[in-house]
Amino acid sequence: MRDHDTRHSEAGPPDEMLLIDVRHGSESALRSLYERYAALVFTVALRIVGDRDLAQEVLQDVFFRCWERAETFRSERGQLRGWLIGIARNRAVDVLRSSQHQARLREQGSWALDGARERSSEADPLDRLALRQAVRTALDALPMVQRQTIELAYYGGMTQSEIAEATATPLGTVKTRIRDGMQRLRSLLRPMVDPEHESPGDVVDEMGQLHG
Amino acid sequence: MVEAHEREHLSELALGLLEDAERVRVEAHVRGCPSCAAELSAYRDTIEMLPEALPSAQAPEAAWKAISARVRKRERRGRAGAGSWLGRFFGGRALLQPALLVVLVATVIGLIGWNASLQARLSGNDDSALYHLFDKSGGRATVVTLVAKPGASAVGGRLVMTQDRAEGGLVVGGMPALPAGQSYEIWFVRADQSRVPANTFAVDPQGQAVFLVDVPQPADGFDGVAITAEPSGGSPTPTGPDVLAGLIYQN
Numbered sequence: 001m002r003d004h005d006t007r008h009s010e011a012g013p014p015d016e017m018l019l020i021d022v023r024h025g026s027e028s029a030l031r032s033l034y035e036r037y038a039a040l041v042f043t044v045a046l047r048i049v050g051d052r053d054l055a056q057e058v059l060q061d062v063f064f065r066c067w068e069r070a071e072t073f074r075s076e077r078g079q080l081r082g083w084l085i086g087i088a089r090n091r092a093v094d095v096l097r098s099s100q101h102q103a104r105l106r107e108q109g110s111w112a113l114d115g116a117r118e119r120s121s122e123a124d125p126l127d128r129l130a131l132r133q134a135v136r137t138a139l140d141a142l143p144m145v146q147r148q149t150i151e152l153a154y155y156g157g158m159t160q161s162e163i164a165e166a167t168a169t170p171l172g173t174v175k176t177r178i179r180d181g182m183q184r185l186r187s188l189l190r191p192m193v194d195p196e197h198e199s200p201g202d203v204v205d206e207m208g209q210l211h212g
Numbered sequence: 213m214v215e216a217h218e219r220e221h222l223s224e225l226a227l228g229l230l231e232d233a234e235r236v237r238v239e240a241h242v243r244g245c246p247s248c249a250a251e252l253s254a255y256r257d258t259i260e261m262l263p264e265a266l267p268s269a270q271a272p273e274a275a276w277k278a279i280s281a282r283v284r285k286r287e288r289r290g291r292a293g294a295g296s297w298l299g300r301f302f303g304g305r306a307l308l309q310p311a312l313l314v315v316l317v318a319t320v321i322g323l324i325g326w327n328a329s330l331q332a333r334l335s336g337n338d339d340s341a342l343y344h345l346f347d348k349s350g351g352r353a354t355v356v357t358l359v360a361k362p363g364a365s366a367v368g369g370r371l372v373m374t375q376d377r378a379e380g381g382l383v384v385g386g387m388p389a390l391p392a393g394q395s396y397e398i399w400f401v402r403a404d405q406s407r408v409p410a411n412t413f414a415v416d417p418q419g420q421a422v423f424l425v426d427v428p429q430p431a432d433g434f435d436g437v438a439i440t441a442e443p444s445g446g447s448p449t450p451t452g453p454d455v456l457a458g459l460i461y462q463n
Binding site: 013189 | 220223226227229254255256257258259260263264268269270271272274276278280282284286287355357359457459
């Protein structure tokens with residue numbers, strides 16, 4: 001029962017099994033998923049909305065939605081982690097666009113991102129650290145304009161037209177930056193997505209060589 | 213006519229950047245194009261990794277309390293009309309998943325059409341034995357959802373135990389027929405993965421079974437239940453893969 005093939009099998013029950021129990025009313029199972037993914041969901045929300053209180057609201061909404069709508073998760077479309085991040089991103093972007101949020105930002109004068117502090121890496125499993133390092137290395141490998149454009153789209157919730165306007169860049173250039181940047185990221189991170197393609201150690205080495 | 217691939221739009225689709233008309237067109241193509249579907253999936257997997265690069269923030273302590281309070285408030289509202297023992301047996305949720313619905317139907321059929329062996333195990337001719345487990349626990353029975361492992365053809369089942377875990381009852385549905393000389397066996401699983409055998413059982417021609425379970429005592433320390441196919445009469449240790457498995461949560 002603990003030998004299901006998931007990325008989290010070493011840390012407890014598989015996500016899929018926990019979600020099944022959430023569907024059937026187990027608050028304990030929801031708590032287990034919360035302990036597994038709350039920090040990640042909160043991190044994404046905080047990055048998008050830039051306010052700890054609003055990010056907490058997003059976090060609460062995400063896990064309440066998980067409780068209410070667990071049956072809408074489709075494993076064939078990806079992993080639970082991605083599903084939760086997707087909900088968090090969509091909810092946070094909605095908040096970002098709300099008039100209430102705009103007013104709060106005006107009061108604060110800037111995005112309050114100082115709430116995000118690096119946690120001790122000792123608590124993270126080695127494969128998570130390897131993934132984190134691989135993603136950071138891959139993002140660092142992108143030309144700055146490509147990285148900024150992708151981050152404005154993903155974390156800023158902006159359309160390509162909005163990005164073009166905000167950065168005073170032709171729309172066609174924005175599209176090219178998105179496509180080229182995503183293609184490059186996909187290529188660099190492919191071994192992390194598909195471990196059989198190449199071992200994680202090889203990925204870090206390869207990217208280290210690329211950017212060393 | 214071969215439709216042109218939409219590869220140049222896949223990353224935009226994954227990021228949610230396509231306008232409605234374009235999104236609908238690209239999604240329609242992806243549904244019928246395995247190579248573009250695989251590429252889109254790869255882009256989505258890539259995007260899901262992006263948050264890993266962020267400085268990780270600790271979730272506020274108060275968040276879980278707020279979530280738990282909302283969940284309990286919602287459950288109280290959703291409990292209306294869930295007074296039957298079957299409703300409680302399946303968790304009291306308003307919407308049942310298809311697999312559990314099948315089990316529910318199988319349970320009803322099983323309760324109506326007891327076979328001789330099940331009647332003997334239950335020492336009665338109705339559902340009072342299982343109901344009794346809930347009754348003794350004052351509504352705080354432990355319910356374990358058993359799900360099929362990937363690739364297994366079984367549908368699922370539920371084990372209910374009294375609050376003190378001294379007694380238990382099992383209902384399963386959609387279990388594959390076993391060859392002669394084999395029977396199903398229940399295992400209680402400890403955190404270290406060691407297993408203690410409980411009952412062996414057979415299923416009826418519809419793949420269903422409902423019976424009382426001999427919960428190993430003391431029952432503390434078990435965090436899961438599994439069912440395997442074993443030689444008739446049972447085995448001291450599992451010899452086959454899990455057909456069904458589920459986790460025991462503290463109520």
